[in-house]
Amino acid sequence: MSDWSAIEALPQTRLTELFEADPERLGRFSLDLAGIHFDWSKTHLTPELVTAFAALATSRDLAARRDALFAGEHVNVTEDRPVTHTHERGEGAAEIVAVARGYHDRMRQLVDAIEAGAFGPVSHILHVGIGGSALGPHLLVDALGREAGRYDVAIVSNVDGMALEDVFGDFDPAATLLLVASKTFTTTETLMNADSVIAWMTEAGVEDPYGRVVALTAQPDKAVEWGVDETRVLPFNEGVGGRYSFWSSIGFPAALALGWDRFEEMLEGAAEVDRHFRLAALHENAPALAAFADLYYTQVRHAETRAPFAYDERLRLLPSYLQQLEMESNGKGVTVDGQPLGRPSAAITWGGVGTDAQHAVFQLLHQGTHLVPVEFIAVIEPGDTLPEEHHRALLNNAFAQGAALMKGKQADDPARSYSGDRPSSTLLLDQLDARTLGALIAFYEHRVFVNGVILQINSFDQFGVELGKEMAKAAEKGGGDFDPSTTDLMKRAFG
Structure with a gap:
């Protein structure tokens, strides 16, 4: 059988018993790729489950869908366009890769021009965007830019004015470069923030504030219409989705903050995972x-x-990044054919940073009534220069938590008993650098893709975010047909 019933019919065995029954279990369910060690041995995967899932994946045409993705076919069926983020990394149809390389060359030339002083003095980079236009760049800069020392970088997504005012208090408007990131260049929150930055520069006496703007967009004409000189517009392919976009010109703040060489290393790390995903058999394919x-x-x-849970402060933004990647991609209720899905879609992604989270939410993970698969992400090489015991304690906590979730502990006092048999996986990076971070994010992207193919949903549209935005625009114009509760809230807020 190759449907869900074959999977559901398999026995459910406790994790400790799976280890006892198979001395080779660790080797079967772990692999090394691009400087990352993946360990799924403390999940309930078995050879029989993998075989059944591989059969289901085959029946869902995973190989053909994967080939279509890399070939630049219109796999985003609801929007009738290709999905080209892998092409930004050099993997896929040659003609699309060539276009992406041309856009990257333009990015590099602008990086060189800024470093050479073409924009005047620049010590601060203020990037405004939202969703994928902010979360990805923010993750990159926060994870890798702490020691770069090239520019002060702030990434603002929230339309709440306090987010911008915090930056205004720290930045010199005469030395600030504004990056405006919007795929459509119509995003309300982003353009409102950009207008406020221009006003801040103008009030401070900056002679040509629009001359200190770089636009990152798939709609360059709209950026020029807004006021950006066409030589300072960095386009990218329409097939690059927002949450998959920091490989494109949306990653420009990272290219500036980290330097072009590191940006290219990140692309190559991702490409290494792309090749693995394309070529490895499913039973040894990390995303699968x-x-x-x-x-x-x-x-x-x-x-x-x-x-x-990221057991590394440099990856503190990873759970937030994954929330959008996973839930916006696969949080769908219909199949690619428009039929009701009829089963659960993506899990709700949440998480945090170790060891903080251990003292906040791990109580529920160990003894609560919810089954929550946990993923530990840790790095062997420390990012700090403090005594070694800091990093040893960090890693030992991560490893011990996974062991405790699986093993549990029985006690005469029920309040002190742990049921165990709670699953976890571990992703252990040799070091956190541009290559491994690129590989890590590409792994998550392809994992999302496999989930979507097997569930028969389109992972590349996001119509669910539109309705609330439409209603907010109607409210701004004084219109909209709102319920009594919402109408009352507006009256209380605005009079």
Whole structure:
């Protein structure tokens, strides 16, 4: 059988018993790729489950869908366009890769021009965007830019004016470069923030504030219409989705902050995972194995959430990044054919940073009634220069938490008992650098893709974000047909 019933019919065995029954379990369910060690041995995956999931993936044409993705075919069926983020990394149809390289060359030339003083003195980079136009660049700069020392970088997404005012208090408007990131260049929040930055520069006496703007967009004509000189517009391919976009010109703040060489290293790390995803058999394919575990817990064990925990302060923004990547991609209720999905879609992604989270949410993970698959992300090489015991304690906590979730502990006092048999996976990076971070994010992207293919949904549209935005625009114009509660809230807020 190759449908869900073959998977649901397999026995459910405790994790400790799986280890006892198979001395080779660790080797079967771990692999090394691009400087990252992946360990799924403390999940409930078995050879039989992997075989059944591989059969289901075959029946869903995973290989053909994967080939279509890289070939630049219109796999985003609801918007009738290709999905080209892998082409930004040099992997895919040659003609699309060539266009992406041309856009990257333009990025590099602008990086060189800024460094050479073409924009005058620049010590601050203020990037405004929202969603994928902010989360990805913010993750990159926060994770890798702490020691770069090239520019002060602030990334603002929230339309709440306090977010901008915090930056205004720290930045010199005469030495600030404004990056405006919007795929359509119509995003309300982004353009409102950009207008406010221009006003701040103007009030401070900056002679030509629009001359200190770089636009990052798939609609260059709209950026020029807004006021950006065409030589300072960095386009990217329309097939690059927002949450998949920091490989394109949306990643420009990272290219500035980290330097072009590191930006290219990030692309190559991702490309290494692209090649692995294309070529490796499913039973030793990192994105596929991770997706099989995801689907097992959502579809068979009825887990509604999953929780990644970054045991490295430099990756503190990773859980937030993954929330959008996973939930916006696969939080759908219909199939690619427009039919009701009829089963759970993506899990709710949440998480945090270790060891802080241990003292906040791990109580529920160990003893609560919810089954929550946990993912630990850690780095062998420390990012700090403090005594070694800091990093040893950090890593030992991560490893011990996974062991405790699996093993549990029985006690005469029920309040002090741990049921165990709670799953976790571990992603252990040799070091956190541009290559491994690029590889890590590409792994998550392809994992999302496999989940979507097997669930038969389109992972590349996001119409669910539109309705609330439409209603907010109507409210701004004084219109809209709102319920009594919403109408009352508006009256209380605005009079």
